[in-house]
Amino acid sequence: MTGIAVIGTGYWGKNHVRTYSELANDGVIDNVKICDLDEKRARELGEAFNIEYLTDYKELISDPKIDAVSIVTPSATHSQLAKEFMEAGKDVLVEKPMTMNAEEAEKLVKISEDTGRILMVGHIFRHHPAVKELKHRIDLGEFGKIQQISSNRLSFGAPRKDMGVIYALGIHEVDMFCHLMDRDYPDTIFAATSRCLQSNIEETAMITMDFGGIRTYALESWLMPAYGKQRDLVVVGSEKTAKIDYLKPQELQIFDIRIAEQDYDGNTAFNVENEGSYTIPIPYAEPLKEELRHFIKCVEDRFTPISGGSIGQRAVVMAEAALESARTGMVVSFI
Ligand SMILES: NC(=O)c1ccc[n+]([C@@H]2O[C@H](COP(=O)([O-])OP(=O)(O)OC[C@H]3O[C@@H](n4cnc5c(N)ncnc54)[C@H](O)[C@@H]3O)[C@@H](O)[C@H]2O)c1
Known part of the structure; x- marks a missing residue:
């Protein structure tokens, strides 16, 4: 023990x-x-x-x-x-x-x-029950081809003084988007930030990452009073879309909706096929408890954690790249 x-x-x-x-x-x-x-x-x-x-x-x-x-x-x-x-x-x-x-x-x-x-x-969201279910279903091909991923991590409160939203919050998204796309790094990162309260610490950031033409968007802010505490993730696929409210680890929402292309006498038309939405119930488990249980198991059985050091390292590399992009106004490339 x-x-x-x-x-x-x-x-x-x-x-x-x-x-x-x-x-x-x-x-x-x-x-x-x-x-x-x-x-x-x-x-x-x-x-x-x-x-x-x-x-x-x-x-x-x-x-x-x-x-x-x-x-x-x-x-x-x-x-x-x-x-x-x-x-x-x-x-x-x-x-x-x-x-x-x-x-x-x-x-x-x-x-x-x-x-x-x-x-x-x-990286607690790697241990989040709804994320595990989502990743499993993505890997099975249920959503078709991933077309877009977005996340909002919004709140209103006293800002941290030791780091801005990119290191404090966006670090979750850069890791999560790579995890869902099965990649170590995106092709590129671009970020735009604002600093209204402290000259050297951003309180809002929009981070976009490109994975071979598939775009991901993360909006991070602790200067957003309009939505309460919002933490969500949306994965849009060619067949279905999934939404996670990170505050509800026991739910994965599925939208059975897609845009189909049809040919009418040589002209392409887009049709929305909407077959409704439903929620997949997931047995409740507190993400932090899952994370700490996993750590104990790794300590006892000597295996590499699912959020091991190299994952933490890559997330820091991407956070650094996002800050560099915000500073220079340039895209940072990983290829
Ligand atoms: N995984 C998540 O979702 C999540 C959420 C919030 C914070 N965090 C991370 O947790 C860390 C702590 O954040 P926080 O908001 O709790 O900070 P905090 O300032 O509230 O608490 C830090 C504590 O560490 C103590 N401390 C500092 N140096 C120490 C030392 N050498 N020995 C013993 N105690 C020491 C301080 O006295 C303080 O009580 C940060 O890295 C933050 O990014 C992670």
Whole structure:
């Protein structure tokens, strides 16, 4: 059985702590510890979940009861922490973005290979039940030829100060679009951003990626008060269309609709064939719990995670390319 520590118990780390605590209660792991530089935060959470807490992560490095760690600290600290833990023989789940630049991401992948440690990245949507169902159906050919993919990740709230929407949110889409298109990278990326609140941090981005003429669009913003919290994905195929509301992991919506070309005396006409829509129910599973269960399984059985280090690395490379495109106004090519 496995001992896990969560480093960083802020906004997102709290969810890791709650979920590991549930997994410990279910007997999936046998030891959970938490660590935060902020003693009050660590103590409050430790007391709430009856978990041992500490403030210095170095104590975990030499702790024989800890096999693996979730690193949920600010992204700029991921690289150093992940390196130290892997070099000390611990397996690592590092939150997304894996690092804040491609060079550091490449180094982490190399350290993972050299040390034989598991390196997993918190690309949570790879563990989302509706996404898994969608990908399975795409691979079976149910949607025909993919024609377009789009995503909206919109909200209204205080902006982050450590990174803009491309690294904070768009990192999910660049990975998801490649995953759905079965590609490591798109042919090209183009991004346009706006910075109204902080001069160096974009609060809105439109990222488009081209996969051999098939376009994907991601709109990312935390300056959008009109839609509540919106997180969706639409895959348009030549036969059917699918929609996922990421906030509803138990549903995949299918639109049995297509545009058919017909020839009338040598003239092409487009007809909409609409056979209605329906929802495929999926057994409920919390995406974060699926992700952490998968991490534990990788630690115990020593297999490569479905959101492993090279996937996190490629996502960082694409986020960097999107920022470069926004800065220069030019398309960035991967071919
Ligand atoms: N997968 C997702 O959907 C998702 C969602 C939100 C955030 N995140 C990621 O999670 C990470 C954390 O984001 P957040 O919003 O929770 O940040 P946060 O600022 O709310 O929390 C970070 C915590 O880490 C602690 N910390 C910093 N350095 C530390 C160290 N050396 N040792 C121990 N504790 C340390 C801080 O005291 C703080 O409590 C980021 O990388 C972010 O991108 C992922």
